[in-house]
Amino acid sequence: MSLLFEPATVAGQTLRNRLILPPMCQYTVTTKDGVPGPWQMVHLGARAAGGFGMVVAEATAVTPAGRISDQDTGLWNDAQCEAWAPIADFIRSQGAVPGIQLGHAGSKASTWPAHPGFDSGPIPPEEGGWETVSPSGIPAVSASAPTRELTDAEIEEVIAAFVAAARRADAAGFDAVVVHGAHGYLLHQFLSPVTNRRTDQWGGSFENRTRLVRRVVAGIREAWPADKVLGLRLSGSDWVQSSWAVEDTVRLVRTLVDDGLDWVDLSSGGIGDTYLGPKGPGYQVPLAEAVKRSTEDLVLAPGRGLAVDGDGPDGGARRLFVSTVGSITSFETAEAVLVNDRADAVGIGRAALVRPNWPAEAARSLDDDRFRELVAAPYHRGTWGRP
Template structure:
């Protein structure tokens, strides 16, 4: 990690893998549920939404959970990267993000048993969408739903699990062709990879179930095979649920052990090529039993950040970002300054204010260059 001072400022540049961000603010991936044709092809909404946050000063802009296959979508209204039409539609959006100074990234995802649900928008309940209503048969490690109330899900065969790996690889290849400079593998929030990690939802008896080594195998295979096709000069990232806060499910100790195994030797770093981890939580179980309030997931990121410290002297140290009700500039700055994380992912606050980084820079580093397009220079005195 390269910084301009002994203690990093939120608006110091940040090196992740081989690339540099202009600052340490990241637009968190947030589903927009805006594909009215249900074909997974992004459109003008995504161009405006993501472009506005790039113009607003974020160091990295991460496009929402993007399905690696049709059945991987959370809802019929999700975006995808399972075909070339989608790839070609992403390309101008990626260029828009880059043109405004942000690094363009995409989260690749498979919803598993939590797929084929109603869009997470006002007026919907989040219930399963029936096959006769443009829904589909969902899949999972063991035919077990991570939350109650969803439609019955089907257990994947061993061959089908390997096809999931291939789908992630194909989507990553298309992400590269579209011009994205970072991919984030979504292994959090009770979606398919997370369903494999948790012994609550993974009760398989083949090489993908049982021991921790087996339950993490799918994720490790995806990382290794994506890294093999993802250019070395680009960033490979991962989002995890640091803990489910559910007895007998995925825990913070499990997360720390997983990340250590991915980065603690030169051989592991070469095999998996992991550059960045974004630490969230939850997704398995009906009731969230963890902490709440501003920065409620920081203790999880801080633990993973301590694991990452072992890589600091390596050629490509692991970067850790924190996420979860980080809304105030001073709060974000303290997270970075105190060493709880290297960067912050901003979600809800960025929906309310696409110029969150520009406003934060005025508060935290007055009289310095504001990450704002020159066309907006007259707004600077209003920030």
């Protein structure tokens, strides 16, 4: 029996195992209106059928200006909400918890889709590019269009847009929502002193730089059903000198527990042009481990976070659910993360782009009998699914 295939109850949702498909932008909408289409159904549906415990839909913009590209999905209107509903429903029908990431790209918006055949960098205005916004008019990376500072009133609008998108995610049937606070996008731009030079209540001190993330998390918690999972993806470190570091992450996460955060997913980087961080399999695991170790003393409210003793949604001790992601491709590496208690769950991104059945394959390879439950019924005659 493998720890990867132990179920986990987070908030009121049960993940059948500890494997998460992380959000991955597909830059594939049928028209440029943020409405998900057949591709999202096939991409997410196949990975739900492949055995993931949770399947998280791509960074989905809370406003049109918050899209990374004009091919991004959105959740700022009802048409988008209606189009997501059958996708969330299908993910659930295959045994996975349906989740969605909500984001705003800030100064990293208005770029070409990261697909072969497209330019990289910003879309020129004459080709449909739009004005981008940021904490201080400082781009997160140099290959960006000029960006302008958000006003105080516009920041309030961003918060309201996150909350409205979360309401729509609920209406669409998602059971987990993950706020995008990583990778140099808008919320991360506020956290990082490199991109946030404001002198008002949204910048300067740690408390001020974290205010936007805290407001978004608290705002969503009020609108989001108590039994559903509220998560936050953070860049655990900018890997830039004198910037956001793991100590800041731990400090922020500890405060967010009081705001009703259930889950934190640790990624890294995204600010600056030069990558100074580690590389290689599991390179971000130490960030998750640091957050897990330094939040173990926190007792969460009933029904929040991970049920430690498996007592169900409302009973038993609860602590923050911490996941890792990043260059984990081998089944053994993923299993070792749990065996060594370095995180509660593991995200498998690029490896699952080419192997949608990664979880079922892992269970079989690790000799876990539960692999049979992970193989979708119509695929049981596939040879890879046989003992």
